[in-house]
Amino acid sequence: MFEKLNSRGLLEYTISTQSDLHIGGHTTIEPAEVDNPVIKNVQGLPIIPGSSLKGVLRSEIERLLRGLNVDICDIFDNKSRGGCNECPVCQLFGGKDVASSIRIKDGIATKSKTLIRDGIAINRKKRKTQDKSKFEIEVVPQGTIFKGMITIENVGFGESDFSKLGALLSLVDFFNACNGNIGHAASRGYGQVLVEINKINIITAKNYLDGNYEGSPYEKETVRYNELKSSAISEWTEYVQGWCK
Numbered sequence: 001m002f003e004k005l006n007s008r009g010l011l012e013y014t015i016s017t018q019s020d021l022h023i024g025g026h027t028t029i030e031p032a033e034v035d036n037p038v039i040k041n042v043q044g045l046p047i048i049p050g051s052s053l054k055g056v057l058r059s060e061i062e063r064l065l066r067g068l069n070v071d072i073c074d075i076f077d078n079k080s081r082g083g084c085n086e087c088p089v090c091q092l093f094g095g096k097d098v099a100s101s102i103r104i105k106d107g108i109a110t111k112s113k114t115l116i117r118d119g120i121a122i123n124r125k126k127r128k129t130q131d132k133s134k135f136e137i138e139v140v141p142q143g144t145i146f147k148g149m150i151t152i153e154n155v156g157f158g159e160s161d162f163s164k165l166g167a168l169l170s171l172v173d174f175f176n177a178c179n180g181n182i183g184h185a186a187s188r189g190y191g192q193v194l195v196e197i198n199k200i201n202i203i204t205a206k207n208y209l210d211g212n213y214e215g216s217p218y219e220k221e222t223v224r225y226n227e228l229k230s231s232a233i234s235e236w237t238e239y240v241q242g243w244c245k
């Protein structure tokens with residue numbers, strides 16, 4: 001893991017669904033009542049696995065940095081299978097032998113409501129003759145809110161900067177601006193989401209020593225939050241420029 005912890009960032013996020021969402025998976029509770037259930041936790045609440053969100057953000061930043069001619073690795077390349085450990089993407093999201101700086105906990109829905117949709121459009125007349133259950137798909141309806149937490153181990157690449165935080169915050173903005181999709185069947189209009197970071201806590205090693213485990217809180221839509229965000233993003237931009245060919 002990390003040999004030295006200078007600071008930790010705790011980010012409370014919400015994901016609100018702008019369309020129906022389907023992220024499938026095995027439910028840990030009773031046998032599924034539908035053929036294509038959404039993934040749920042033990043309380044029966046739908047979840048967005050942290051790994052799904054992380055995967056989406058990782059591939060987004062890979063494309064962005066390639067577009068800026070930053071030399072990042074290809075994790076599917078035999079030479080660096082699993083990541084080169086060194087490029088900015090590996091530094092943030094983990095490589096073969098380097099731990100991920102960013103950890104994302106599952107987003108948990110605030111309500112258990114789901115709907116059953118037909119997996120394909122079925123003609124009303126034909127419907128009777130078809131085994132319709134075959135095409136049923138469970139979805140989380142539009143307007144559902146998921147809540148979760150993101151942790152950043154060492155919010156900067158150096159001792160006192162916030163560039164890793166800046167990377168994440170700008171990435172979330174970019175993801176939203178480009179109509180972020182998550183889960184399956186995006187082609188059918190499923191899976192449009194809005195990701196928001198509502199609160200950031202920065203806890204330094206010194207805070208820990210002082211018994212201040214909450215660190216410094218930054219609430220969204222405050223001057224403090226906006227100042228932190230813009231300086232973090234400019235530190236990230238500067239860092240990335242150092243990597244541009």
Ligand SMILES: [Zn+2]
Nearest residue numbers: 073084087090
């Ligand atoms: Zn790499």
